[in-house]
Amino acid sequence: MKKVLVIGCPGTGKSTFSSRLSKESGLPVIHLDSFYWKPGWISCSNQEFDEILKNLLLQETYIMDGNYGRTLDFRIPFADTVYFFDFPRYLCLYRVIKRTIWNHGTTGEYMGKDCPESIDYKFIKSVWNFRKNQRMRIIKVLEKYKGSKNIVIFRKPKEVNNYFKSFSK
Template sequence: MNKIMIIGCPGSGKSTLAMQLGEYKKLPVYHLDSFFWKPGWEQIERDKFIEKQKEIMEEPAWIIDGNYNATMDTRIKKADTIIFLHYRTTRCLFRIIKRRIQYHGQTRPDMGEDCKEKIDWEFVQYVLKFNKDKCPTIFDKLDAVKEKQIYILKNPKQLKQFFHQFKDISID
């Protein structure tokens, strides 16, 4: 397990899991949000975003967290392990509100430079619709995958059990 992809609804804990696994496995961690968002919440040009991910995926080992459907297929092909945090919408909404309070006026460690934590209606709508609108496509993509480790975790209890099992797996 050298190339780990973590996906899920905003607020599901992708970045937290990525950091914990990275620390334990001594693997480099890349948060796609930190590449996608330039200072002041300006989006990077699509070609540059895709190129940055290609560079990362050529490395011998990595953990990448984030969804970004436009590049998900490429990450799925390159990853040997895929973790999908498929949590309930209410849990994710609670967590994005909690995160907003925790990082009020600050930029999160997994976010692009000078992107102070915020919640707007568009983002809330994205979270509200994620399980209905985005998950079917994600499941279709994962159903088509062969010869990869895929973990679909539906709540923090399953994540905790997974993490304890995962910690016993050695890196090749």
């Protein structure tokens, strides 16, 4: 395991998992949100983000945390391992709301500079609709790489905890 992607709906714990996996494996973490979002929640253009990704993907080792479905077909060929967090929408929504309330007004360590947590209807709606709008596309992309990539799908938080128990044995 040298080049890892961690993908899935917001609120599944991708960033927390990536940080913990980094501690266990020694691989550096790349939080894509910190590259995509400029201060004040201004997104970079697709062209700008694609250039950033090209450079990041050339690194020798990494754990790349972030869904960014538009870029998935481009990123997977570089990876040897993909973790897909496929949690129920209610759990994702609960976690996003909890995180937002808990961290309201602060900028998380995984986020872009000066991008404070806040409740945003558009974001909440995207979390709610993730399974309907993005899940099947991700599954179809992952199907193409079965056998050539190590693909791990987590459907429950308990599976993540069990994974780390077996990882450290």
